[in-house]
Amino acid sequence: MGARTGDLWQAKLALVWGGELVSVLTSSILQMGFVWHITLTTGSASMLSLASLAGFLPLALFGTFAGTVVDRLPLRRTLVGADLLIAAVSAAVAAVSLTGSLPVWVIMVALFARAVGSAFHTPAFQALTPLVAPAEHLTRLAGVTQAVQSGGYILGTAVAAVIYPLWGLTAMIALDVGGALLATAAVLAARLDVGGSSAALAVPDGDGASLGLLAQLRSLVAETAGGYRVLRGYRGLFALLWCGFAFTLVFSPISALFPIMTLDHFGGTTGDAATAEIVFSVGMIAGSALLTATGGFRNRALTVVAATALYGVATLVAGLLGSDGFAAFLGASFVMGLSSPLYSGPQVALMQEKVPPEYLGRVFGLYGAIMSWALPLGLAASSLFADAVGAPAWFVGAGAAMVLLAAATWAVPSIRRIEG
Structure with missing residues (x-):
């Protein structure tokens, strides 16, 4: 488990939270850009509802098992992987928008894929603080994380209103890619060495790929059920x-x-x-x-x-x-x-x-x-x-x-x- 002596844990959290603030800011900017693009392109309330559904479904569908994967891997790897996935999705949308048109279905797919990354990033981010900080500070630190996320959202909404009419959606996408990469750099700079305490993803020798996959799924379900039993306890x-x-x-x-x-x-x-x-x-x-x-x-x-x-x-x-x-x-x-x-x-x-x-x-x-x-x-x-x-x-x-x-x-x- 990471060191908790002196101010080392504070420096680690400050680095990660600083990157998270920028990432939330740029994600909020892009989220507003997507909403305005769908509104101006379709003028349809049902399309906005579908966009909201695309952003919520991955957490509802994968969130339960994503937490199990988070427990199996070092938190540094999960946080970096989720941020890089979000950056890659945004970069792909930017490439499509540079062709001159950005179909609404591309935005729907992007919202879904970005939410998959968030389904892994959210439990990893919430699990980080108690692995780094002393227990007596957890409630106050929860207030800090709330402030980081709320502040990023408010600033993002305000900045989006300035950027969209001046430079359009492509600039918003570029900012989001930059924000995700900065968050990745912050996690790497923090040198987190926590997490990954559960069993690794091991495939039984000689059972073949299909049996190995089946065993992995059974293990994933069993470990998730174990988490539910712990919570129920x-x-x-x-x-x-x-x-x-x-x-x-x-x-x-x-x-x-x-x-x-x-x-x-x-x-x-x-x-x-x-x-x-x-x-x-x-x-x-x-x-x-x-x-x-x-x-x-x-x-x-x-x-x-x-x-x-x-x-x-x-x-x-x-x-x-x-x-x-x-x-x-x-x-x-x-x-x-x-x-x-x-x-x-x-x-x-x-x-x-x-x-x-x-x-x-x-x-x-x-x-x-x-x-x-x-x-x-x-x-x-x-x-x-x-x-x-x-x-x-x-x-x-x-x-x-x-x-x-x-x-x-x-x-x-x-x-x-x-x-x-």
């Missing part, structure tokens, strides 16, 4: 995971309904809708800073429950506002953003601290896959019912459900005693 974490699944079911439609609230209920402009999104993201950075500075409550499960209730109250208040309450809606958006890192950060830190290092990749892969399936289920529910009841009523119902979920979560004894 921590009753508080396991219960918190499924409470998180319920929270994501309720939360996911809210993000999709943000523009509708602004445009339809408050009669705002597209600029107002963008302002609400930015205010939410600024709230996330503020919440990340608060978590970094304080670490939240001593019982981290209480921090998660309080954040759930805070998010619910802000959502409920937003739904109760009249058509002239846009300024108050911005305040509620800030509070929602503020509560997000306080909700997710302590959960990540608890898993990093309590799960044995050799299972971290699998546990985070399972966590990401389960949350990924909650997103489309929640969005499907909103698409069926939100138009009928209206966005404000949906906000009220979702907010009330979050407050009730917070109370139900705290009522679970294993969650209350999770620090034991």
